[in-house]
Amino acid sequence: MQVMNSQKVSVIIPAFNAADTLAETVASVLKGTHKNLEILIVDDCSTDATDKVAAKLVEQDSRIQYFRNPQNYGVSKSRNLMIYRATGEYVAFIDSDDTWEPNKLEVCLKMLADNPEVKAVAHALRYLDKHGKKLSYIPTYPTTKAEMQAIKETGESPWVFPSSVVVDRSILVKEGGFAEDWEVGEDTELFTKLAQKYGLLAATEPLGNYRIRGKSLTDKHWLKKRIASDCVKENQLRRLRGEKELSLHEYEQLCFKNLPLLQRVNKLREVLALHYMRKLGQSWLNREVLPTIVYGVATTVLNPQATVHKWKWMKTHEKLSHQTAEGIGHSAELSPQRSSEIGGLS
Structure with missing residues (x-):
């Protein structure tokens, strides 16, 4: 466990008009059992008070950094910019309205350590309703090495959300990150490619919470x-x-x-x-x-x-x-x- 705690994780949070949820998202990361991390918040030209919320967060913890795009780049380019700024061995993503459970990074890093042939891991989630209540269960795939091999051999796609994924940063850089010319589906495109080429394994435990939004x-x-x-x-x-x-x-x-x-x-x-x-x-x-x-x-x-x-x-x-x-x-x-x-x- 001491070896895993020595591994630095860069947590990338793209934010757009996220003033109402950003603090809760960041708090869920900071409350985690894994402490060797940096949090990179990238503001994609929000028009609300996201910048003010982020500024307060930066004052409270030296591990938090805040960046604001000069123009609206979209979520893919925003994430990619942070991938290249990241200094951690691993990169984790979380959307600005989602949250993590305290043991999320600890479990994910142990999975990576126990399965050195795997370069990316993820996990199941729960939904968060509009009141922030945890409910239901979002299954994930692949959860076994046999399922992981099926993706490599048959062309199946993984079932993972960005807020659940932790990946070796060098692989992200090698693959060029997210496709910036895709308005939607860019996460599916990248994670499917990673699963097929490098291996992706997911935990069945719901280690995070995905907020249901009506205007995504x-x-x-x-x-x-x-x-x-x-x-x-x-x-x-x-x-x-x-x-x-x-x-x-x-x-x-x-x-x-x-x-x-x-x-x-x-x-x-x-x-x-x-x-x-x-x-x-x-x-x-x-x-x-x-x-x-x-x-x-x-x-x-x-x-x-x-x-x-x-x-x-x-x-x-x-x-x-x-x-x-x-x-x-x-x-x-x-x-x-x-x-x-x-x-x-x-």
């Missing part, structure tokens, strides 16, 4: 998010076959815009149904009755079969929530991939 980039760019996810899957297979990978623009042209009209309309219907299922999940977890009904009806009209799967997903998460409260959240019955198919909140 995924909500705003729901169609681009789905296209990006499909592009990641296609490039995984191309990488395995030794073929040239497609840029996001190339994939969008070939596999969506160039489709015959009826196929394109059907594809749009399926993607819109997934978007409404995501909104349905958000509303349900936040106990918002009217939006839950509205999104439920819209999803049923667009894709009745998917609605049945969504209901099963919701009931499974209800069960997982109870299991997690009893300390057995690791016994998830629903695979991460299946959860994604039926409308998870990724």
Whole structure:
């Protein structure tokens, strides 16, 4: 444990109009059992009091640094700038409205030490509703070396969120960080690549908390998010076959815009149904009755079969929530991939 505590971790927090949640996020990192760290807050031209909140935090702890972009760069470039400023052996990411459990870094660093062939680790999460209450359980993948090998051999994608990932900084630099020309899905693209090329292993224990937001980039760019996810899957297979990978623009042209009209309309219907299922999940977890009904009806009209799967997903998460409260959240019955198919909140 002393060896692991000697390893420095650079914690990167991209922030945009995060005045209401930034202090809570930083506090959750500082309360952690692993103390050898630096916190790099990068403000992407916020228009609220994020700068004032960050300034107070910097005064309180010398491990915290604050940077403000000269213009709005977006989350990918903001993270990349901090990756190159980081001085830690490992880099951990946390969004400015999420939180960690105290043992998060301790567990993640032990996983890396116990599995030297793995260059990135992650973990399961809980949701945070709009009141900050922890609920439900977000499963993760891969959690075994067999599942990790499957990603390398079959082109599967991992199921991880940025706020759960800890990765060897040298690998991030080698791969160039996040794709800056992707508005959404850039985290899926990077973590899938890392999992396939270097190995990624995740803990089933929920070591962090993901806040449910109604106006996220995924909500705003729901169609681009789905296209990006499909592009990641296609490039995984191309990488395995030794073929040239497609840029996001190339994939969008070939596999969506160039489709015959009826196929394109059907594809749009399926993607819109997934978007409404995501909104349905958000509303349900936040106990918002009217939006839950509205999104439920819209999803049923667009894709009745998917609605049945969504209901099963919701009931499974209800069960997982109870299991997690009893300390057995690791016994998830629903695979991460299946959860994604039926409308998870990724």
